[in-house]
Every structure is written in C-alpha cells, then in structure tokens.
Amino acid sequence: MATQLDPSALAGDRPRHVAIIMDGNGRWAKARRLPRAAGHKQGVEAVRRVARAARDLGLEVLTLYAFSSENWRRPAEEVQDLMGLLRHFLRAEIATLVADNVRLRVIGDYRVLSPDLVSMIDDAIARTAANTGPILVIALNYGAQAEIAAAARRLAAAARDGALDPAEIDEARIEAELTTAELPPLDLLIRTSGEQRLSNFLLWQAAYAELLFVDTLWPDFNGDTLAAAIESFSRRQRRFGGL
Template identity: 55%
Template sequence: MAPAAVPRHVAVIMDGNGRWAKARGKPVVMGHRAGAEAVRRCVKAALSTGIRFLTLYAFSSENWKRNTGEVADLTSLLRFYLRHKVAELHEQNVRLEFIGDLTRFDDGLRAEIDRARTLTARNGRMTLILALSYGARQDMVMAARRLAEAAMRGEIDPARMTEEEFGDLLQTSAFPDPDLIVRTSGEQRLSNFLLWESAYTELAFVDVLWPDFDESHFAALIADYAGRERRFGKRPDPDGAL
C-alpha cells in the first residue's frame, strides 16, 4: 500500500459492547471486557498498517450518566488495563496520551494514567490517544472560557482571533486532525466526539459490534479510505485534478 493511501490519524467510536453482551445473555461488563480485547486487535492492526495516531473514544462525558454499577465496571476495567497492559504498549514503542476531564476519576486511576503517560512518553512508533470522560462540546466551551478570560486581561484582541489560535486551546492541539473517524455497531452519528477536529474528516460507519471488530475490518476500512478523494472544500478541475 502506498504511503499516501494510509491515513495518518484514525479515530474510533467503539460502540456495541452492551448489545454484544445482551445478545449472548451476558452482563454488560462481559461486553466491555470483550471490547477491551478488540482494542488490542485494533492497536495491532493500526501498527501493522503504519498509522501514526490512533484515538479511541473509551469513555464519554455522557457515560457518567449510566448506572453506578456499569460506571464502576468501566473504571475498574480501565484501571486493570492501565496497570497490567501498558507494558505491552511500551514494548511496541507506542506512546499513550489522554484527553478528557480526568479530574472526575479518583486519585488512584489518575495515578495510573500519569504512570502510563510517563512510561511511554518517549515512544515514537505510534501515539495511542484514549478519550476518557471526554466531550467535544465541553472541550470547546473550556477553550472559549480561556479565550474570554485572556481578552478580559487585554492579552488578545477577539476581533483578530483565528481558527488556528482557537484550535491551539483544545486538548487535541498536540495531535493532527483525524483523517478517518470510524464508528462501529451501525450507528451513524459522532456523539460529541472530536467535533471541531472532524471538519474535513472522512467518516466510516460499520455494522459490526465493537467486540467483534478485528484486523480484517480495519484493513477493509483502510482500503476504502485509500479509494476516497479528499477535497477539503475544493472543486475538482475538468481534468480531474484538484
């Protein structure tokens, strides 16, 4: 596959754990556990394809509204994988980063997050970004507040504010915008995920529950992406060139 055909940054809305478990008569936590194994397969596929950035929507800001038992199961599973599986990512030369309102997690989980980030900080093969307690609207509101405060202090002129300067205040400012956003389970919406960053992102919706997602699904998505023409708002000329 030619390098130009490979997206630099793929983001995934991992959807369908609950439905996967329900269809098998199992508790929801079993779906989340199966989903965690799908994460490992996805990371493996991204590494083999040459993806440089992979963002996974692991826990949205709206997930806090779920029943306390499911939230506890989700955070316990996250704690387990951060504690026991980060070494595997480190061996694969993967850097681990996080976006979202991490202050909502307990001290112990935040310590695991800090440990994982520190351990993998110098790795350069791929950056895996976990969106935890993340909401795009919340991130944009916080950026707008910082802009307003800076304007009140006379540090910026709101009339001269650019898109680039606003984007620099988002939690994702250190990463390129996603080239491709994938959502599993057949649902076709972004669900408050990377709304600013996805202005010109290619979208793909696959009718596969996340725990069943594997390397073959990932390869098919990359092949489909390679056949798309990205115009970024431009019109093609009559000869077919941009």
C-alpha cells in the first residue's frame, strides 16, 4: 500500500532508525475466529508492507522484533509455525531485498535455530551484504538483557586479560559491544496492539528513543500507519536531558 505522507513535507526532524514490537497477531486471529497461525501469516504480510513503506519514507534502519528469547515458552506447534513463516519470508523476499538495495541484518542468537534455517539466514545476509540502501534488522531469539550481559562479559574478559582498563569502560564502550553498534541510534520505538511495555527489546538503545504505543494490531499495520507514526515523531521535541 502506498503511503500518503510525503516525507519532505514534515516540519520537524525525521527518524533515521525506527524499531517496532510487532504485537497483536493472536488477537487479530481471535477476533476473526481463526487459528493463531492465521494471525502470524497476516503478520508476515504486514512485515512486507511496512518494510517497503520504510524504504519509501526514507528510513535508514527498520528493526523488527520477530522472535524474542522468551517466545520459546509458547506452545511447540506455534513456535514451529513461526519458524515456517520465517522460512517462507526468506524464500519469498530475498530477491526483493536484493533488487531494492536493502541490506538484511539479524540480531539475537539465531544460531540456535534449526541448521537449515540458520543456513537460509546466513545466505540472505550474505546476498544483501553489498547493498548500500536501507537496512532491515530482524531480531530473532533476541533479548536485551542477555545482549547487555554478553557485552559485560566481553568487557570483563578484556579487563581480566589486561587488554582493557576498567576505568575506560563508559557508555560508548558498552554500546560498541552491542549487536546494534554499527547502526544509527534508535530514534523511535513503536509497539502495536495497545500494550505499553518494552518486553526486553532494545533496552539500552531505547534510553532516549521516542516511544509510541498504538492500538492497531500488527496484521493491520501498514504504510499509512507508519507514516502517521513518523509524522507524530516529527512534532515531538527531543531534549536528551537538556532544555
């Protein structure tokens, strides 16, 4: 779906990096008396729409929370469905990502997934690595607390081995150890479905991000919804602790 907002018409700043907690697939399906798998399938369609809209709106980075480290607690059948949809997305969309000059990144410990899926992810990352356009980041088996703990362990090991003075560990040094180190700072974090929590997503990165909670269920999210979120962001005043 084409977006109705012309990015050049925005009066304020535009975000470079937007992240979305994609929530509401199950409720979307329940409202229609459909199985949860149907909601997840429609959620994948929303990913396609929103990724294209993000490119059209000039975003540099779009980060999507696809599967958290806590999602393993869901029923095995649902997890299997989600992994099947991920396979389908990679097969169906990789050519489009290449053609659209989009670079794919994955954050989170995705290597614990099945070997065939890991291979597909590695192949998709490799095939888009030379692209110079917007970056699509997929968070898979991701948890922000685990990310921060892993960064702390690496810094502690470097200090133990004498390669790092503990006094040199500051915010910038920690950020350099995070999986998002090479990305622009997070500007806007959106959560769909009306829930108002971060659910262990980009906790460090969201320290000064603008937060936007929308009632729209993820399968209904589209380019116009994203454009409206960006317009809302452009009207906000970001002070970063100053006046």
